[in-house]
Amino acid sequence: MENMEKRSDDLQGKVREMEQKTGELKEVSNVNDRIDNNFEKMQSFEASEMNDLKSAMKKKLNEIVEQNPVNFSEIVRQQVTESLEAVSDDLRDVKNFIEQTKEQAVKQRDKENRRNNIIMYRVPESDEMRAEERNKADVAFCVQLFNNCLHTGITEDDLINVFRLGHNQDPHTPRPVMIQFAIYTSKT
Numbered sequence: 001m002e003n004m005e006k007r008s009d010d011l012q013g014k015v016r017e018m019e020q021k022t023g024e025l026k027e028v029s030n031v032n033d034r035i036d037n038n039f040e041k042m043q044s045f046e047a048s049e050m051n052d053l054k055s056a057m058k059k060k061l062n063e064i065v066e067q068n069p070v071n072f073s074e075i076v077r078q079q080v081t082e083s084l085e086a087v088s089d090d091l092r093d094v095k096n097f098i099e100q101t102k103e104q105a106v107k108q109r110d111k112e113n114r115r116n117n118i119i120m121y122r123v124p125e126s127d128e129m130r131a132e133e134r135n136k137a138d139v140a141f142c143v144q145l146f147n148n149c150l151h152t153g154i155t156e157d158d159l160i161n162v163f164r165l166g167h168n169q170d171p172h173t174p175r176p177v178m179i180q181f182a183i184y185t186s187k188t
């Protein structure tokens with residue numbers, strides 16, 4: 001009876017942990033959505049700013065032409081140069097911001113993907129000659145370990161990839177095994 005209560009408490013703890021992790025995943029998803037939304041806003045803002053700048057330049061040019069018809073070409077050149085420098089600076093800032101945002105999104109996605117991985121050490125390596133057969137043996141060993149020893153209910157479908165790390169240099173020392181789970185909850 002105590003064993004069942006302890007197991008029930010353990011399961012309830014895992015459920016709470018899974019609910020917390022689900023909340024964290026939703027939060028990460030929301031951050032990615034906000035990044036995409038900000039990226040789209042920046043692009044529409046850039047186009048709007050260019051149109052506003054063009055119309056302001058035309059208006060200013062017309063005013064200058066009416067006031068100083070003699071120095072028109074010099075004034076136009078100066079105004080265009082100043083405006084292009086300002087636009088160039090603004091575009092450079094926008095591009096830098098977009099690049100930073102993309103880098104952050106890539107880092108976040110990479111972090112999410114690595115979160116689903118575990119590395120197991122001292123897993124015996126198969127003596128099979130073909131790499132495909134050795135890999136099948138590694139997958140079978142992992143599924144058997146998870147189900148028979150850890151009682152997790154993992155199937156091969158829950159695993160995205162199982163592979164050995166490094167080169168097989170010492171036949172007496174097995175290489176570590178990288179296991180990539182399809183979803184984070186399988187790992188927990």
